[in-house]
Amino acid sequence: MTDIPQDHPRYRSLSTRHRIVSGVDNGITSLEGLIAQGRGEAFDYLIGEDTLSSARAAEYTAAAMILLAKRPGISVNGNAAALVPEELVQLSDKTGAPLEVNLFYRTEERVLKIIKHLQVHGAREVLGAEPDATIPGLSSQRNNVCQSGIYSADVVFVPLEDGDRCEALMNMGKQVIAVDLNPLSRTSQKATVTIVDNIIRAVPNIIEMIGELQGKDNDYLQGIVSGFDNQKGLAHALDSIFRHLRDIKGLH
Ligand code: PTJ
Numbered sequence: 001m002t003d004i005p006q007d008h009p010r011y012r013s014l015s016t017r018h019r020i021v022s023g024v025d026n027g028i029t030s031l032e033g034l035i036a037q038g039r040g041e042a043f044d045y046l047i048g049e050d051t052l053s054s055a056r057a058a059e060y061t062a063a064a065m066i067l068l069a070k071r072p073g074i075s076v077n078g079n080a081a082a083l084v085p086e087e088l089v090q091l092s093d094k095t096g097a098p099l100e101v102n103l104f105y106r107t108e109e110r111v112l113k114i115i116k117h118l119q120v121h122g123a124r125e126v127l128g129a130e131p132d133a134t135i136p137g138l139s140s141q142r143n144n145v146c147q148s149g150i151y152s153a154d155v156v157f158v159p160l161e162d163g164d165r166c167e168a169l170m171n172m173g174k175q176v177i178a179v180d181l182n183p184l185s186r187t188s189q190k191a192t193v194t195i196v197d198n199i200i201r202a203v204p205n206i207i208e209m210i211g212e213l214q215g216k217d218n219d220y221l222q223g224i225v226s227g228f229d230n231q232k233g234l235a236h237a238l239d240s241i242f243r244h245l246r247d248i249k250g251l252h
Pocket of ligand 1: 032104160179197200
């Protein structure tokens with residue numbers, strides 16, 4: 001890997017790109033994951049590569065929802081595993097939400113590699129190697145889930161989701177927290193709470209917010225959740241993109 005100078009203006013973005021490439025080299029991330037990352041980068045550039053105030057509100061709501069959940073669950077794919085393995089383990093440790101590997105381009109080999117990768121980053125138990133339940137109404141490989149994880153979860157955290165499964169999980173009566181830099185994606189439009197932010201910023205933010213909110217009573221947490229409007233958050237993300245484009249010299 002070429003060394004990226006730390007003072008390079010796009011250091012963070014370029015080192016993230018390298019992490020995804022290593023994920024592919026190590027058999028964790030799918031080749032399609034590179035394309036997904038590219039699309040994410042384009043949207044991240046348009047929102048200014050920083051957490052928007054609406055994304056912060058969504059992250060705060062997600063933290064409250066996870067704390068309120070009876071059975072939270074965390075879905076891990078090949079991109080999330082490559083980008084934020086340690087942070088996902090921390091989120092699981094802090095909340096008791098099991099980590100479950102769930103892949104769109106599922107191969108047994110990749111599932112096992114991701115489990116091992118999460119274990120190297122401190123995970124004790126990781127679900128997903130032996131799915132024993134099926135998400136109804138979903139024909140993709142992502143319908144393979146574990147009874148003790150995503151299947152019985154009431155709140156599911158799903159970074160980089162595909163729209164179909166988001167909808168299928170919602171149809172099961174679950175609350176879905178999605179992280180997706182594209183505010184126009186079907187996932188973004190369907191999820192209970194959509195965090196339009198880069199996963200590399202979103203997960204650390206949520207962990208910090210969970211630390212702040214732990215110990216607050218349920219009424220307080222419920223107040224945060226009730227006060228959140230997902231459509232308003234998405235509209236703010238789109239407005240921010242338009243504003244950013246207008247600010248670029250030459251555009252009116
Ligand atoms: O590991 P697998 O087999 O489960 O496959 C995972 C991918 C991501 C390849 C698969 O789910 C897929 O093809 O996803 P999509 O339909 O391309 O959607 C990915 C979404 O994530 C896009 O809307 C991107 O904008 C967004 N995205 C990409 N990188 C990031 C991101 N959102 C937040 N943070 C990122 N770093």
